[in-house]
Amino acid sequence: MLSVLQFIVITLLTSIASSKKINLFIRPVDQTTADPIGFIENDAVYLMDVSLQPDQAYCIGTKDIHNNDCFSYQSNLSNLTHAVFSLFLDEDGDISRLSLSFDDRLDKPQVKKRKQVIAAQPNLNPDSMKKQRDEQQKKAGNEPVVEKVKQKKLIKEIDANGVEVTREIEEEVEVAVDDRSWIQKNWMYIVPPLIIFMLAGGGNEQR
Structure with missing residues (x-):
């Protein structure tokens, strides 16, 4: 039988293996070079102290989730203190897409997981x-x-x-x-x- 210590070690290794790190990038919409701003891991977001220009439009994205290279366009943005990153999960519990919103009541960025709702598709043929x-x-x-x-x-x-x-x-x-x-x-x-x-x-x- 496994000892308590072995059980804890296996649990930690399993959680680390199952966690998915999502690296976040930001770039001005009129440029092609992106800069890292942090990452999402274990239901938390860790952001760098990035200086943003309010008069510049930005594209925020990640290359770790398919078709999310630029999942949010933002303008008049001075910081990401009130950011809420929503992770939409498919039927298998995998992250299918991300979105970004803001909540002025927050004092630090947060992550929220949401179940993706797929509407019925009409037959247009x-x-x-x-x-x-x-x-x-x-x-x-x-x-x-x-x-x-x-x-x-x-x-x-x-x-x-x-x-x-x-x-x-x-x-x-x-x-x-x-x-x-x-x-x-x-x-x-x-x-x-x-x-x-x-x-x-x-x-x-x-x-």
């Missing part, structure tokens, strides 16, 4: 919808023919600042196809007036 409808119409038997249509739906998600917002999306739903003719659909508006007209003599009076 009309050819695939037509193919699905044609395949359904070929089915034998008395099964109702259905087609996919787009309907608007309200969903709630978390934005880059961690605020829950509501937005409208379009999603596909299956509805039954009414393949009746126009007369079949509207006979109740045609037949009764026609019967009344015939019973009334068709509007022709005999003299």
